[in-house]
Amino acid sequence: xxxxxxxxxxxxxxxxxxxxxxxxxxxxxxxxxxxxxxxxxxxxxxxxxxxxxxxxxxxxxxxxxxxxxxxxxxxxxxxxxxxxxxxxxxxxxxxxxxxxxxxxxxxxxxxxxxxxxxxxxxxxxxxxxxxxxxxxxxxxxxxxxxxxxxxxxxxxxxxxxxxxxxxxxxxxxxxxxxxxxxxxxxxxxxxxxxxxxxxxxxxxxxxxxxxxxxxxxxxxxxxxxxxxxxxxxxxxxxxxxxxxxxxxxxxxxxxxxxxxxxxxxxxxxxxxxxxxxxxxxxxxxxxxxxxxxxxxxxxxxxxxxxxxxxxxxxxxxxxxxxxxxxxxxx
Numbered sequence: 001x002x003x004x005x006x007x008x009x010x011x012x013x014x015x016x017x018x019x020x021x022x023x024x025x026x027x028x029x030x031x032x033x034x035x036x037x038x039x040x041x042x043x044x045x046x047x048x049x050x051x052x053x054x055x056x057x058x059x060x061x062x063x064x065x066x067x068x069x070x071x072x073x074x075x076x077x078x079x080x081x082x083x084x085x086x087x088x089x090x091x092x093x094x095x096x097x098x099x100x101x102x103x104x105x106x107x108x109x110x111x112x113x114x115x116x117x118x119x120x121x122x123x124x125x126x127x128x129x130x131x132x133x134x135x136x137x138x139x140x141x142x143x144x145x146x147x148x149x150x151x152x153x154x155x156x157x158x159x160x161x162x163x164x165x166x167x168x169x170x171x172x173x174x175x176x177x178x179x180x181x182x183x184x185x186x187x188x189x190x191x192x193x194x195x196x197x198x199x200x201x202x203x204x205x206x207x208x209x210x211x212x213x214x215x216x217x218x219x220x221x222x223x224x225x226x227x228x229x230x231x232x233x234x235x236x237x238x239x240x241x242x243x244x245x246x247x248x249x250x251x252x253x254x255x256x257x258x259x260x261x262x263x264x265x266x267x268x269x270x271x272x273x274x275x276x277x278x279x280x281x282x283x284x285x286x287x288x289x290x291x292x293x294x295x296x297x298x299x300x301x302x303x304x305x306x307x308x309x310x311x312x313x314x315x316x317x318x319x320x321x322x323x324x325x326x327x328x329x330x
Contacts, residue, residue, distance in 0.1 A: 004046070004319045007312070011051055014065065018050045021073040025120050036105050036113045040080055043096045048208070049075045049179050052316070056180040056197045058309045060189035068183055074124035074136065075179050081117035082143055084110050089147075090234055095226050125182070132182045139178030146170025155235035157245060157260060164239055168209040169202075176205030196300050203297035204317050210290040211324055213238040214283060217274055229270050235260070239289065244282040252276050287324055294321050 008015065019041070026037040050072035057068040086092075087100040088107055094100060102110035118140070125136040150167045153159050180201035184194040215224065216231050217240060231238050241260070248256055258264035259273050266272070277283050297317045304310060 002315060002319070003322065007315055007319055008046070008051075011312070014051065014054055015047050017066070017069055018047060018054075018073055018076065021069045022076060025070075025073055025077065025124060026117070028116075033113070033116060036101060036109055037116060039104065040084060040101050040113065040117070043098055045076075045080070045096060047076065048316075049079050049176070052176065052201055052313075053179045053183045055309045055313050055316075056183035056201070057187050059197065059304065059307060059313070060184045060187035060193055063187065068186055070124045070127050071132065071136075071182055071186060072179075074121040075139075075175075075182070077117045077121035077124070078136070078140055078143075079175070081114040081121065084114040084117070086147075088114075090230060092226070092230070097226075128182070128186045132185050135178050135182045135185065139175040139182075142170040142174035142178075146172075146174075150236065153237060155261070156237055157257065159237040159242060161239070161242055164237070164242060165206075168206060172209035173202045173205035176208070177202040193304055196302075196304055200297045200300040200313065200317070203293045203300060204320060207290045207293035207297065207317075208320050210239060210286060210293070211321055214240065214286055214290070214324055217277060218283065229273075232259075232270070232273060240277050240282040240286045243285050244277050244280045247282065248276060248280045252280070287321070290324070291321050294318065 002010075022041050023038065026034060026041065028034050028037075053072040053075055054065050054068055057063075057072075058065055083095065084101050087095055088102045088110055092100050093103045100110075101113060105113075122133070122136065125133050146167050146169070149163070149170065153163060153167070177198045180197040181194060184197055189197075213231065216228055216238070219228050221228050230236075237260075244256060245253075255264060255272060256276050259269050259276075264272070294317050298314055301310060301314060
């Protein structure tokens with residue numbers, strides 16, 4: 001099976017066109033605003049969301065994909081704006097191997113750029129009519145709702161799986177689903193195709209966020225272009241931690257709680273934390289949940305038919321969990 005970079009390389013023409021459309025979208029008479037916006041766009045990224053939008057559109061109709069580039073770019077701008085705000089909240093210094101916008105240009109400017117990208121995104125989405133605009137707006141609303149639910153549960157060692165799922169479905173899964181749904185509406189796809197692709201994207205989004213939570217613990221910082229243990233350092237409780245808290249006992253349980261509450265002061269707290277999650281089976285358990293969501297997502301594609309684009313979506317779903325296999329730690 002292809003890894004993500006091989007898969008992405010096969011779609012390089014689409015990615016280049018998205019990148020070009022993004023730069024067109026952020027043009028402004030204010031040179032400094034353009035400079036900061038371009039700095040963020042030029043940082044790159046996986047372009048998961050616009051590619052998901054384009055492939056969903058191509059599966060749904062026979063029109064050329066350039067018809068959906070504005071919507072695909074709009075979704076990417078929303079994602080990028082949300083990352084700018086995330087970095088401010090997390091006080092992150094680096095993302096994608098370079099300084100964050102807030103670190104380089106200041107928090108005040110970063111907030112303005114985030115707001116500007118949101119505005120440009122909705123302008124792009126509005127070109128596809130009221131229904132698509134509503135889908136895009138709802139996806140963005142869910143992002144905010146997920147962020148607030150997460151914020152209300154910072155450091156909550158009693159966080160349950162149901163609430164965790166509510167956080168990640170709002171922060172990630174609903175937005176993935178909105179990408180596919182917006183594309184199918186623009187393509188005037190049959191209801192069954194719209195439903196299947198939306199559910200595919202939702203389940204893939206759940207798996208994507210869960211694997212991200214794993215990689216935050218065991219990932220390679222150089223390969224990811226961002227630091228690990230961000231969740232731990234910001235008291236964010238994720239699925240591996242929820243599982244470990246209910247399965248670890250004795251001295252390991254006390255150590256884990258002390259690490260999570262900042263009472264473990266030894267310098268090896270990160271390696272100790274990682275070791276406890278490994279030995280408790282919590283990382284393996286979490287990976288299984290992610291794989292279950294991927295199986296659901298692939299099943300959602302049944303009955304749509306066969307096409308190269310459908311195969312690319314299936315590959316993308318499998319690549320989401322293969323990121324963990326490539327890390328070689330589970």
